Amino acid sequence: MASVLRHSAKFTSGISSSLAACARNGTACAFPCHAFRHRNSSTSSKIRVDLDSSTGVAVMTLQGPPVNSMCMDFLTDFAISMEKLELDKNCRGLILTSAVPKVFSAGLDIMEMYGKGPEHATVFWRAVQEMWFKLYSSNMVTIAAVNGSSPAGGCLLALSSDYRIMADNPRYVIGLNEAQVGIVAPFWLKDNMVQTLGHRQTEKSLQLAQLYSAPDALKIGLVDKLVPEEKVLSTATETMAKWFSIPDHSRQITKSMMRKQTIDKFLSNRETDINNFANFVTKDSIQKSLGTYLAKLKKKKA
């Protein structure tokens, strides 16, 4: 709560400039913006939120080029946006999408894990957990409109939503490929994937760090639907209408019942998970592994 109140000034002051942003970038603004509030729209913002109070649908657009990587700023923005929407009685559903071409999100910003001490690791990992937890336990109907590649943390956003629509482009990939980089998906994300794909598919996917093309992702149930890229957002809107046809209270109780076990386990082991991560990621061997990966990335760009 505190964080929401602390940022309320920012929310208010951001409205005028985000109107301009909305006009500049019409494609990501799927809903008529008669009535909405943006949490902010400064050029430094990683996330834009457009809530249409007449439909009850908010669109959260990830807009952190080049790859919507999840740095601390992104995670903080995300958590605040979620809190705000969750408390807003006008908002019943949330669509997540990206304004960055070809990329939904490339996942966690490795710079937040490289060359930092255990204190930073602790703060960072708590924020990562919070992003997942807020989305996974949301009372809203949450739909991921995956209009680009979505590895690791990007896949986390999709998995924790209620429904996943992906652009029908075999060059876009999705999956939890953490093991490739020498790190490991946390248990709560593993539990989330097991619920979605089943145990066997998850065991293989995580151990082999598999990224699936959109068609393959549909085959194994990692996404629910493929549509042409230009229809991802409109299909999300149509799908939302279907979910809205069920009374909110019975849908919410059902969702909470379905996700209770995973949430309870997460909450009971949250601090242990943070400590494990901080110990693990600050190890010399893991730092070396991340360093090698970063060097590769730099070389690729150059």
Next chain:
Amino acid sequence: MASVLRHSAKFTSGISSSLAACARNGTACAFPCHAFRHRNSSTSSKIRVDLDSSTGVAVMTLQGPPVNSMCMDFLTDFAISMEKLELDKNCRGLILTSAVPKVFSAGLDIMEMYGKGPEHATVFWRAVQEMWFKLYSSNMVTIAAVNGSSPAGGCLLALSSDYRIMADNPRYVIGLNEAQVGIVAPFWLKDNMVQTLGHRQTEKSLQLAQLYSAPDALKIGLVDKLVPEEKVLSTATETMAKWFSIPDHSRQITKSMMRKQTIDKFLSNRETDINNFANFVTKDSIQKSLGTYLAKLKKKKA
């Protein structure tokens, strides 16, 4: 036990008239009735049981027009019939089917939940639990011969059986659509569905209150087999023979091992579940929601 003994006179006295009933309605009497006992066969009875001691197969026919709705009488009849069969050493298998055209069962009688106090809700819900528990934990091989639509409580009967055969008619539907009416499937039925369909399919099915046509139900594994309507019962008999080819004791131990976790969880949380239901269903908002639904049903009929 007490209830069985209490009703034993009724069981005996019902034999002659049920013979007549069996003759009147030949289609539901799949097994040669050389040796059988009926619990009763009065015209008020909601359920008829035909046990063929020579084959070890009992057929339980739901016969409460117009839709085999599960009122208190139905639930009591069901529980007594199950206790009786479970204790009968001549009975190894049970087939559930309907004598009502086009309907297997429409599920719980909403009149038992509407305009009644918490005491009634408590008694009613315990009886609903008992129906599920007796079938889910049965030592017998249980086969649902789903020869008509089977929403909500009808689907409960199918899910808690060992095998589900449905009439291959796309106009017949099956599923747990509780959320549509503003109520919620209980956790033990959710667990039962998760075991059958997996977590993801269940999450979607319950939140969207989905009813599946017979072909769609086969696709997602909600039923095991589709056959032409006139062959539903004979296929059930053939399938029973296959299950009987395994020694009873190893099959029963295996079944009990497979269902133990769900049964243990149910038994540990049974009273809480009853209290939750009684509190929930007597809320003004839920009563209003049920009232609206009942009004729609009446309008439809008129």
Next chain:
Amino acid sequence: MASVLRHSAKFTSGISSSLAACARNGTACAFPCHAFRHRNSSTSSKIRVDLDSSTGVAVMTLQGPPVNSMCMDFLTDFAISMEKLELDKNCRGLILTSAVPKVFSAGLDIMEMYGKGPEHATVFWRAVQEMWFKLYSSNMVTIAAVNGSSPAGGCLLALSSDYRIMADNPRYVIGLNEAQVGIVAPFWLKDNMVQTLGHRQTEKSLQLAQLYSAPDALKIGLVDKLVPEEKVLSTATETMAKWFSIPDHSRQITKSMMRKQTIDKFLSNRETDINNFANFVTKDSIQKSLGTYLAKLKKKKA
């Protein structure tokens, strides 16, 4: 540990004769044997191990004609081989295969369960548990190269591996058919199968004691891949390379996370499971059932 040390002399002394064995039976020796150690290769040995230190892959060949049945000797050999390989830093992966034509393994030796007292049952069952546990919890990448039929205990080996490749021959079958003989798959093997096939398929498979042809096994996910029989071992080698492309530490942590719950449950209930088995298998009725089965087998052979 003790058992490994106790057998170390045997390990060393076995090298020369196993070289000869490797030459004699080239087909099972898929890897160039530049650098390897065999635990032994006497003609009485049930299991041969060829470790290629240059690739990090060990091939464990079951070689106990006529059907690689799992007697006490087999189980002891298996456990020792696994301990040895697990401790060997040169070994990253293990391929299991059979040198016996048409049979991967027919499973537990029923003679170890027939006409023996509870003490023997206790020792035997602990060894069966140990075989499963060592394979299921292995740090190595484990691949079952199923080049023949694989019922019961044979299927156990496949299920507890990381990946299952089977010869594409519809006459080869695989499955847990314990119930047919009047015994029951233990809970930990059931848990392993539920993870692989899901709850519903396992419930049916175990209760009906189903053996699946190779093509059917692929369809339900009991094996991961079918290839022509002569390519089973080479495909296992190729697959191993794919698993080796992931850093060992992240793959191992992930595997351990995926299997933790089943392992914890096994370890907590291990002694109870042993007692249950000893009580069960020494019952008159079960002994009679096993006797009947053995008589049938004898008749078949004659």
